[in-house]
Amino acid sequence: QKEVEQDPGPLSVPEGAIVSLNCTYSNSAFQYFMWYRQYSRKGPELLMYTYSSGNKEDGRFTAQVDKSSKYISLFIRDSQPSDSATYLCALTGAAGNKLTFGGGTRVLVKP
Amino acid sequence: NAGVTQTPKFQVLKTGQSMTLQCAQDMNHNSMYWYRQDPGMGLRLIYYSASEGTTDKGEVPNGYNVSRLNKREFSLRLESAAPSQTSVYFCASSEQNPSGGGTRYTIYFGEGSWLTVV
Numbered sequence: 001q002k003e004v005e006q007d008p009g010p011l012s013v014p015e016g017a018i019v020s021l022n023c024t025y026s027n028s029a030f031q032y033f034m035w036y037r038q039y040s041r042k043g044p045e046l047l048m049y050t051y052s053s054g055n056k057e058d059g060r061f062t063a064q065v066d067k068s069s070k071y072i073s074l075f076i077r078d079s080q081p082s083d084s085a086t087y088l089c090a091l092t093g094a095a096g097n098k099l100t101f102g103g104g105t106r107v108l109v110k111p
Numbered sequence: 112n113a114g115v116t117q118t119p120k121f122q123v124l125k126t127g128q129s130m131t132l133q134c135a136q137d138m139n140h141n142s143m144y145w146y147r148q149d150p151g152m153g154l155r156l157i158y159y160s161a162s163e164g165t166t167d168k169g170e171v172p173n174g175y176n177v178s179r180l181n182k183r184e185f186s187l188r189l190e191s192a193a194p195s196q197t198s199v200y201f202c203a204s205s206e207q208n209p210s211g212g213g214t215r216y217t218i219y220f221g222e223g224s225w226l227t228v229v
Binding site: 004006008041042043044045046049088090098099101102103104 | 115151152153154155156159169201203217218219220221222223
């Protein structure tokens with residue numbers, strides 16, 4: 001069993017819809033939770049970062065962490081075609097120097 | 112600022128050949144990493160270097176060697192390439208922000224190197 005599970009998609013939504021992404025994990029030592037966005041043939045770039053249970057909002061993006069359920073989510077409101085990308089969750093422990101990635105979910109936002 | 116620069120971007124190797132992927136960062140980061148990305152597998156850590164002069168194995172180190180040449184440069188070498196090493200390779204760097212904050216452990220990635228071993 002992988003330490004971090006993420007549905008590969010693709011997830012296809014119409015423009016303006018809410019995109020809902022999630023990851024589950026098994027290692028309770030994970031303390032920091034990140035979401036990366038990766039466009040085709042590019043490197044991942046950090047989108048959101050949280051370190052506690054609860055919600056964090058940044059513009060159209062909301063990250064949720066439920067440590068008791070070992071479940072993290074990313075919501076994208078008012079989705080745009082430019083949001084079409086692969087979204088990877090990434091988790092790390094207290095040292096923070098090694099990330100464990102989910103497999104990524106490909107998102108397609110259709111105009 | 113170029114960020115993280117890696118070369119070459121594309122390479123085709125024959126089984127048994129050797130090659131080195133080069134990586135340099137201009138952000139004065141202490142830590143550098145090499146990941147590989149395969150379909151459905153996400154990014155897996157090959158080796159990392161927490162600081163100049165140190166290197167450690169990651170999740171999938173077999174078949175690879177690394178050199179932290181100086182603070183800026185971290186190279187990945189395939190001594191005898193195998194088809195199983197066909198992948199996209201990403202170099203990355205990070206600096207722990209001692210003051211904390213939302214990007215305390217931000218890792219910055221390069222653009223990737225597409226390697227095919229035939």
